[in-house]
Amino acid sequence: MARPREFDEQAVLDAASEVFWANGYEATSTRDLSARTGLTPSSICAAFGDKRRMFRRALDHYLGRLREKMTALKETRSPGEAITGFFEDTIERSLGDALQRGCMLVNSALEASPQDPEFRGAIAAELELIENFFRERIAEGQRRGDISPAHSPEDAARQLLAVLLGVRVLARVRPESPLLRGAVSQTLALLGLPPLAVTAGT
Amino acid sequence: MARPREFDEQAVLDAASEVFWANGYEATSTRDLSARTGLTPSSICAAFGDKRRMFRRALDHYLGRLREKMTALKETRSPGEAITGFFEDTIERSLGDALQRGCMLVNSALEASPQDPEFRGAIAAELELIENFFRERIAEGQRRGDISPAHSPEDAARQLLAVLLGVRVLARVRPESPLLRGAVSQTLALLGLPPLAVTAGT
DNA sequence: GACAATATGGAGCAAATGCTACATATCAGC
DNA sequence: GCTGATATGTAGCATTTGCTCCATATTGTC
Numbered sequence: 001m002a003r004p005r006e007f008d009e010q011a012v013l014d015a016a017s018e019v020f021w022a023n024g025y026e027a028t029s030t031r032d033l034s035a036r037t038g039l040t041p042s043s044i045c046a047a048f049g050d051k052r053r054m055f056r057r058a059l060d061h062y063l064g065r066l067r068e069k070m071t072a073l074k075e076t077r078s079p080g081e082a083i084t085g086f087f088e089d090t091i092e093r094s095l096g097d098a099l100q101r102g103c104m105l106v107n108s109a110l111e112a113s114p115q116d117p118e119f120r121g122a123i124a125a126e127l128e129l130i131e132n133f134f135r136e137r138i139a140e141g142q143r144r145g146d147i148s149p150a151h152s153p154e155d156a157a158r159q160l161l162a163v164l165l166g167v168r169v170l171a172r173v174r175p176e177s178p179l180l181r182g183a184v185s186q187t188l189a190l191l192g193l194p195p196l197a198v199t200a201g202t
Numbered sequence: 203m204a205r206p207r208e209f210d211e212q213a214v215l216d217a218a219s220e221v222f223w224a225n226g227y228e229a230t231s232t233r234d235l236s237a238r239t240g241l242t243p244s245s246i247c248a249a250f251g252d253k254r255r256m257f258r259r260a261l262d263h264y265l266g267r268l269r270e271k272m273t274a275l276k277e278t279r280s281p282g283e284a285i286t287g288f289f290e291d292t293i294e295r296s297l298g299d300a301l302q303r304g305c306m307l308v309n310s311a312l313e314a315s316p317q318d319p320e321f322r323g324a325i326a327a328e329l330e331l332i333e334n335f336f337r338e339r340i341a342e343g344q345r346r347g348d349i350s351p352a353h354s355p356e357d358a359a360r361q362l363l364a365v366l367l368g369v370r371v372l373a374r375v376r377p378e379s380p381l382l383r384g385a386v387s388q389t390l391a392l393l394g395l396p397p398l399a400v401t402a403g404t
Numbered sequence: 405g406a407c408a409a410t411a412t413g414g415a416g417c418a419a420a421t422g423c424t425a426c427a428t429a430t431c432a433g434c
Numbered sequence: 435g436c437t438g439a440t441a442t443g444t445a446g447c448a449t450t451t452g453c454t455c456c457a458t459a460t461t462g463t464c
Binding site: 022023024026027099100101102106107109110111114115120123124127128151154155156158159161162163164165166167168169170172173174178179182183184185186187190 | 301302304308309311312317322329330353358361363364367368374380381385386387388392
């Protein structure tokens with residue numbers, strides 16, 4: 001028995017995560033958020049709380065899509081293709097983004113992490129999810145015989161995670177195709193996986 | 203024919219880079235800088251200009267030490283030991299830093315980069331220096347026969363750079379020894395280099 | 405010692421920031 | 435239609451921010 005919301009929460013979270021993604025937490029003002037979401041400051045406060053909680057919601061919204069991507073790859077591709085596809089997708093998005101936003105997870109990991117235990121925990125947990133995705137795909141591929149059993153799934157997954165994060169850092173400063181693809185190709189070859197398909201430019 | 207400065211410029215840059223390193227550019231206020239350097243705002247303004255230029259000076263100061271480290275490794279170690287030593291040093295510092303500051307270069311790459319072409323250029327150039335360090339060491343090691351010639355120095359260097367940056371990201375959120383060492387060990391093994399020495403904990 | 409030149413410190417300005425009253429508008433239930 | 439309850443919008447508060455006067459202090463040169 002009350003007035004219903006006029007805005008679409010998903011659309012607002014989309015807009016909010018884009019602002020935070022592009023500018024970071026500190027460099028985003030509540031007025032930026034207000035302008036980009038179309039909500040007034042008081043509506044934001046009433047619906048999402050303060051800036052900190054709004055960031056948390058926006059980050060969770062972003063991470064939800066990342067998890068969907070991993071789930072889709074896991075369910076529709078072979079273990080090796082899931083890993084290769086994850087990197088292909090990452091590189092293509094990195095090269096195709098004119099704003100060079102990189103990855104909101106990585107950006108947040110470096111900016112909003114040590115000061116804030118809650119953020120740090122959420123980000124660490126998400127990094128573990130990615131690590132687990134890699135490890136399980138590697139182990140499964142090794143069982144199938146698609147992936148070389150020369151390396152332990154644990155360490156190989158750690159290496160993939162590090163390379164992925166490194167690519168995301170490079171994408172924000174030097175979005176150059178040979179650099180990103182070169183960094184990844186060696187790692188995939190290590191596992192006996194086929195090389196990346198050559199698609200986008202720069 | 204004027205009053206000399208009372209502060210040591212290097213000491214001030216040390217203090218300034220520590221604040222920026224730990225908190226980032228946006229989250230560091232000029233009053234933080236003033237408190238940690240011991241200089242008044244007016245002295246900072248007179249000696250270093252505005253906050254932006256102060257950050258640039260602090261970053262250059264930090265990067266200078268990074269370059270010194272690379273030069274020392276290049277001049278005193280074999281190519282393979284230089285690469286291994288670089289990673290060992292990075293991991294040890296990452297695990298030993300209670301503030302989990304990670305690497306100021308990487309932090310700056312993600313926070314202060316796309317908005318500011320000058321910062322972005324400086325950071326990109328520094329990343330190329332590291333890449334070149336790896337590539338030259340790999341090529342030299344291959345000439346000597348210490349490093350496996352199975353991979354091109356170009357792509358191997360790109361991979362090492364990505365792993366290094368990834369480790370720096372992980373260090374800020376999940377400073378766990380098995381994780382960081384596992385990520386690196388695979389990459390070094392790829393080149394036929396000896397594994398990391400096990401030293402620090404966590 | 406007088407003077408020019410630079411460094412320093414206190415005080416504070418103009419703007420931006422995060423956030424919030426408070427009045428108004430819009431709904432469900434009776 | 436009235437009432438309670440929630441959403442929205444305007445305006446603005448209190449604080450912080452980056453930065454700068456301006457008076458004072460300290461030097462080298464003559």
